[in-house]
Amino acid sequence: MGTFAVVFLRRAADQVAQGRNWWLEHRPAAPGLFDRELAAAVDRIAAFPGSGTSILHPAGQVRRTLLPECRYFVYYRVRPRAQRCEVIAVLHASRLT
Numbered sequence: 423m424g425t426f427a428v429v430f431l432r433r434a435a436d437q438v439a440q441g442r443n444w445w446l447e448h449r450p451a452a453p454g455l456f457d458r459e460l461a462a463a464v465d466r467i468a469a470f471p472g473s474g475t476s477i478l479h480p481a482g483q484v485r486r487t488l489l490p491e492c493r494y495f496v497y498y499r500v501r502p503r504a505q506r507c508e509v510i511a512v513l514h515a516s517r518l519t
């Protein structure tokens with residue numbers, strides 16, 4: 423199995439932009455942390471699509487992985503035949519309680 427393409431659906435891309443903007447404004451001591459953790463998560467998802475935790479979701483089979491220091495979750499669907507993963511949401515862990 424090769425590397426999967428990772429694509430961000432529009433809503434997820436908007437959430438990334440919002441998260442990045444919030445991070446830059448509120449975490450000036452570590453301005454690049456959000457982007458570094460997100461890039462590492464995308465690389466991991468591309469190489470190992472099944473590595474995220476499987477969760478029940480209305481959209482069907484969904485996995486999630488945590489950006490550990492930023493505390494954001496990346497939610498994605500694996501499309502094996504297309505060899506791609508679709509990021510459907512990027513949400514801060516505090517929004518999930």
